[in-house]
Amino acid sequence: MELTLAQLAEQLNVELRGDGEVRISAVAPLQAGCSGALSFLANPRYRRYLKTTQAAVVVLSEQDAADSPVPVLVSDNPYACYARAVRLLYPLQAAPTGIHAAAVVDPNAYVDPAAWVDAGSVIAADARIGPSVQIGPGCIVGNGVVIEEGSRLVARVTVLAAAHIGKRVILHPGAVVGSDGFGMAQSEGQWVKVPQLGSVRIGADVDIGANTTIDRGALQDTVIEAGVKIDNQVQVGHNVCIGAHTAIAGCVGISGSTRIGRHCTLAGGVGLVGHVEIADNVHITAMSMVTHSINQAGTYSAGTPLTKNALWRRNAVRIKQLDTLARRVSVIEKNRKNK
Amino acid sequence: MELTLAQLAEQLNVELRGDGEVRISAVAPLQAGCSGALSFLANPRYRRYLKTTQAAVVVLSEQDAADSPVPVLVSDNPYACYARAVRLLYPLQAAPTGIHAAAVVDPNAYVDPAAWVDAGSVIAADARIGPSVQIGPGCIVGNGVVIEEGSRLVARVTVLAAAHIGKRVILHPGAVVGSDGFGMAQSEGQWVKVPQLGSVRIGADVDIGANTTIDRGALQDTVIEAGVKIDNQVQVGHNVCIGAHTAIAGCVGISGSTRIGRHCTLAGGVGLVGHVEIADNVHITAMSMVTHSINQAGTYSAGTPLTKNALWRRNAVRIKQLDTLARRVSVIEKNRKNK
Amino acid sequence: MELTLAQLAEQLNVELRGDGEVRISAVAPLQAGCSGALSFLANPRYRRYLKTTQAAVVVLSEQDAADSPVPVLVSDNPYACYARAVRLLYPLQAAPTGIHAAAVVDPNAYVDPAAWVDAGSVIAADARIGPSVQIGPGCIVGNGVVIEEGSRLVARVTVLAAAHIGKRVILHPGAVVGSDGFGMAQSEGQWVKVPQLGSVRIGADVDIGANTTIDRGALQDTVIEAGVKIDNQVQVGHNVCIGAHTAIAGCVGISGSTRIGRHCTLAGGVGLVGHVEIADNVHITAMSMVTHSINQAGTYSAGTPLTKNALWRRNAVRIKQLDTLARRVSVIEKNRKNK
Secondary structure, three states: OOEEHHHHHHHHOOEEEOOOOOEEOEEOOHHHOOOOEEEEOOOHHHHHHOOOOOOOEEEEOHHHHOOOOOOEEEOOOHHHHHHHHHHHHOOOOOOOOEEOOOOEEOOOOEEOOOOEEOOOOEEOOOOEEOOOOEEOOOOEEOOOOEEOOOOEEOOOOEEOOOOEEOOOOEEOOOOEEEEOOOOEEEEOOEEEEOOOOOOEEEOOOOEEOOOOEEEOOOOOOEEEOOOOEEOOOOEEOOOOEEOOOOEEOOOOEEOOOOEEOOOOEEOOOOEEOOOOEEOOOEEEOOOOEEOOOEOOOEEEEOOOOOEEHHHHHHHHHHHHOHHHHHHHHHHHHHHHHHO | OOEEHHHHHHHHOOEEEOOOOOEEOEEOOHHHOOOOEEEEOOOHHHHHHOOOOOOOEEEEOHHHHOOOOOOEEEOOOHHHHHHHHHHHHOOOOOOOOEEOOOOEEOOOOEEOOOOEEOOOOEEOOOOEEOOOOEEOOOOEEOOOOEEOOOOEEOOOOEEOOOOEEOOOOEEOOOOEEEEOOOOEEEEOOEEEEOOOOOOEEEOOOOEEOOOOEEEOOOOOOEEEOOOOEEOOOOEEOOOOEEOOOOEEOOOOEEOOOOEEOOOOEEOOOOEEOOOOEEOOOEEEOOOOEEOOOEOOOEEEEOOOOOEEHHHHHHHHHHHHOHHHHHHHHHHHHHHHHHO | OOEEHHHHHHHHOOEEEOOOOOEEOEEOOHHHOOOOEEEEOOOHHHHHHOOOOOOOEEEEOHHHHOOOOOOEEEOOOHHHHHHHHHHHHOOOOOOOOEEOOOOEEOOOOEEOOOOEEOOOOEEOOOOEEOOOOEEOOOOEEOOOOEEOOOOEEOOOOEEOOOOEEOOOOEEOOOOEEEEOOOOEEEEOOEEEEOOOOOOEEEOOOOEEOOOOEEEOOOOOOEEEOOOOEEOOOOEEOOOOEEOOOOEEOOOOEEOOOOEEOOOOEEOOOOEEOOOOEEOOOEEEOOOOEEOOOEOOOEEEEOOOOOEEHHHHHHHHHHHHOHHHHHHHHHHHHHHHHHO
16 A cells, blocks of 8 residues: 555644655665655664664654654654554455355354355354454364454464454464363362363453463353453463453463453563452563562562573572571671670 | 252262252352352352352352351362262263264274264374264374374364373363474584484373473373373473373473373473473472472472562562672671681 | 494494494384394483493494493484484385365465375465475465475464475474564553564574464564574564574573574573573573573573472562662671771
């Protein structure tokens, strides 16, 4: 798609500083900009590339605008503005509609005529596929699953357990929604499986990353509220509830029955034990282990810093002795006071 | 399925306190109980809901029984009793038998007439599928794989390398059994792949979670003994042996040739390096790193506690200096003694 | 395949000590060796099995050769020599060529006549499958993907985003290449998806493990250079670059735009935050968190040692107080000096 700068400024509802007739048909990084390309500056570590950019236009904040050698789209949120510009320049291709000859759709499933089911996908009985839904190749949609308008299963996605998928949800390849929760009772040294009866409810505008797994509830449903964004290889246990507009980075593990608030962020590799509650607006940094509820908004961390291995070995021994060390310091302090 | 309380008590072999004619047809959480529903109390954090429950019957231990406002099934293991009650009230649906028209079964594979192979599954030569096995949609069963009676590949499961799957095993969506182990020799700065020739042997009553991966052995087999339960997104390296009735939570990683005993539990996110041995009845808490063998039963832990980020930053600096700090304390102590 | 020891020694280009007429047709561990089997000793922990091995021949270093009770192939790199011997004794089976009747190939895709596409695979428009490529069952190859000569998608692999796969690459089951990166801009408390436009370029002789995910770049490509070996369940974010001959063990997570040098090793469970750079020949030990760039070759570590749970609890409390403890020690030292 080719647009003039004037058209872009109008559709993005931002101020243009520069020639409105310039034509834009691509996006590029600041350091690799070229004629016809829109670029942006959001992360300060890339500011050094601004002065010499060859881009045709740059999306910038007011404070950076004066430094641009080329036309500017001024936004108070350059990254979000850039995201919208990309969508204008690279509109989503209209998906086909219908059912591929090599898809298998149960006669008791309903597929909207304006939906698309690609080759190798299997749609079971009582599933309902809404309008403008795209089921990519190799997907499995189980009994009673509902997928609302405009959602997209990219490829090789599995949705089971009569899960309810809201509007405009994107499920990336290898994602599994509605697998059994890890519910087991111990009895005479063996594990007895607790049948998992709940489902999964996913709100509108949720993204579920590649090879991410979301278990069905044991009794009540696992719930992912609207606008939640989940990266790849994340594990969400049964009966978890994730509040609206929370973002969860790759390799996070969330144990069963844990509740996460709204507008939280969990960085990569974070782990949460089960049955804890996390307040709204909580941010957990990478690879932290969360073993207790968090009642107060803020940023929380755990973990030890990377060092050269030889130093780490020496310090690791001391961590094992830390309680003893603290007691030794207390003894010294006490002896001093007693003098 | 609807049962009277008298029938339930008899089939579960527990004592009923209350009206044996009450009819039960569902299960529900204690706080959401209703007419016709069975509930249970196992986790003490939910005891507060007992006094006001609307459930028709509650499975309880003797010590809690007196507090119930409704009929009680008295069990010394309420959670396991509940699990069995669920199975009575929600019996597994009889699977169909036969081979879906959209499945692909090699002429040299054997599929028992009482097994089911769903659409989109591919069964390779010399595979043997036993009676009452359910192969869900989109599964891949490779050459020479054996799947014994009553096992279930839920959907989109891959089993390769002539793996042997015992009776009543459940493989959840996206699981991969029999992928190549990560065996490589270094030669002149490059990696030479070591061909992986072993297989995987999985005992009876094992559960393998969604998107879990279990590598084939390099020479001898990777072995998962009977009754082992493995959650989602777990990685089991080549030649690992996991003892019977051990339970492994989500996101655990087990490096090659490690041996884990019987009746162990590994909590979420635990990692084990290769070639270590873990005794029976060892329990490892969440996200711990295991770098040495453990010869003694008990509970083991590693990791640092979550704190506010500002405090964590100050403490993290000190962890880097911990060996130095300990030496400084030793100097102080020595100076004191020398006085 | 059966070979004499003389043939093996010649083809491996190593010295034979023993009877060249002995026939070898299998490999076995040192402790399970038998007539006709080749074994090896590389890991010193298995040296105790050498004296009593029943193998027909053992691949050994010069220093161990005198201890062997059976014929020896002398190599200065026994493990790599063993790997090559295995390939000679167990040559890869010639794959079939052609397209299985139950595969779906778009008329605008190109599949070399010497390639193989197995049942249940779906090849989209403008994909190009080179000679001797094996596409196993249940794979998805998206629009414009290029797979070069000799590569192998084992089973149920997904490759999207017009990714370019070099020669002799192996993609293990469940791997996903070319899923969308986790790019989002925040706007008024909600997340705006940043369309992902880049691709993935994978060099020759790369291995990608089971259920590993490699995201497409946001603007420029995600790059995996030649000879990189990646284990199972690894997550590689958008715009990551991994240098040639680097090896990455299971469950590693690499955040977006991070650059890893050549000849590095990342042990299991390591996590790297985004936008950092790791020099060549850097080795990170298991489960370490990398939050800063590393400019110098060497071995680096983080994490706390495993202890009995009771001791860990006491020490964990002290970690929270570590900065305070260090300040207390400083006060003691200062008071001593002031005396």
